[in-house]
Amino acid sequence: MYLPYFFLFSILLALSPSSALVQDFCVADLSLPPTPAGYPCKKPSKVTADDFAFHGLAAKGNTSNIISAAVTPALDAQFPGVNGLGISILRIDLAVGGVIPLHTHPAGSELVVVIEGTILVGFISSFDNVVYIKTLNKGDIMVFPQGLVHFQINTGKTPALAFASFGTQNPGLQIIDFALFKNDFPTELVNKVTFLDVAQIKKLKGVLGGTN
Ligand SMILES: *[C@@H]1O[C@H](CO)[C@@H](O)[C@H](O)[C@H]1NC(C)=O
DSSP states (O other): OHHHHHHHHHHHHHHSHHHHTOOSOOOBOTTSOOBTTBOOBOOGGGOOGGGGOOOTTSSOOOOOSTTSEEEEEESTTTOGGGTTTTOEEEEEEEOTTOEEEEEEOTTOOEEEEEEESOEEEEEEOTTTOOEEEEEEOTTOEEEEOTTOOEEEEEOSSSOEEEEEEESSSOOOOEEHHHHHHSSOOOHHHHHHHHOOOHHHHHHHHHHHTOOO
16 A cells, blocks of 8 residues: 555655756856846757866956956856856966955855965955954965955066956955945045045045046
8 A cells, every 4th residue: 555655756856846856057148138136048959168268367467557456256246157156266467566456245254375476455344343364375265254345456576367256256356446426425424434634535536537
């Protein structure tokens, strides 16, 4: 009596949609807009090995800019294979004296590994504003916890190269100076909410292209 039921149950389990839907990956279909959960998946029949490889981090980024630094991303929008996997990576090039200004990634923690040169890195805790600073050399790593403001500076005498990986396919990015000085945030309000001098605010708006 019970044995046939057991077999029936086993067959139903094997045929149930949940066991048929185990999905190894969700390569991003970049022709469709991203959702809060990432990009929609490409049809598995259209996926190739190329979707899981990315060659864009081999070349040095152009550091001829006001921060003497370049970031080359391999996030979901550039590297469709990481979509849905909760990981991503980017390349950081810093000329001598180059700076990645104070910024935060709202959506993920970051692990940075130095490949060449010397980089001074730091982050600030949100609870009690402790500043954690380290100088990293070749092979050294540092972790920046999710959402905390952090920075990188090339303090060495040679160009520096690092890679940063994230526990998310798209960590998001907000650069503090851009939030304050690269938009139309009225100067008198920036002055009110930061206590910075108006002259300094106008100077930085001028450098970064902000108005008002
Ligand atoms: C690097 O960027 C600067 C400023 O935009 C530009 O003048 C220069 O041609 C670029 N160099 C290369 C190698 O692309």
